[in-house]
Amino acid sequence: MAVAVESPLTAFRRELADVLENALGIPFTLRYLHNPQFEREVGCVFPAGSAPHPEFRMTEQLRVGVRVYGLFQPETDPALGIDVERLEQLEQLMKDAIGANQKGLGPWFQVWDGTDYDLEAMMFEALIVAEQENPTSVLGETM
Numbered sequence: 001m002a003v004a005v006e007s008p009l010t011a012f013r014r015e016l017a018d019v020l021e022n023a024l025g026i027p028f029t030l031r032y033l034h035n036p037q038f039e040r041e042v043g044c045v046f047p048a049g050s051a052p053h054p055e056f057r058m059t060e061q062l063r064v065g066v067r068v069y070g071l072f073q074p075e076t077d078p079a080l081g082i083d084v085e086r087l088e089q090l091e092q093l094m095k096d097a098i099g100a101n102q103k104g105l106g107p108w109f110q111v112w113d114g115t116d117y118d119l120e121a122m123m124f125e126a127l128i129v130a131e132q133e134n135p136t137s138v139l140g141e142t143m
Helices: 008-024 085-100
Strands: 042-052 059-069 109-118 123-133
Touching: 008 042, 008 059, 008 085, 008 123, 059 085, 085 109, 085 123
Parallel strands: none
Antiparallel strands: 042 059, 059 123, 109 123
């Protein structure tokens, strides 16, 4: 019988989701969300990949996506547009939480690596990169 093992990527996503839920004050899920939200603000933390560090092969980089949806508000007056300040506030809260939790979420450390906005969907997507020991390295050499 196979024993269930949680991957370091899943464990990191779980810890990051908890930190962001507390910092932003909105619910986060480990499931991938891809539709505008009409009833609430919500976020998700999803896997974006992993690879050996390009220069330090004994280090693994875990890449995690963070997607945050603001409350979708259809444009009622084209002259006024849609207010996106709340999305900017949520992004700053996310960056502050990442900065305050550089260590302690599983990997050695993690950093924010950029944000893209999709204002039509009232959301942003950020990339978080974490580093840890490469699980395939032995005594500092990658196998």
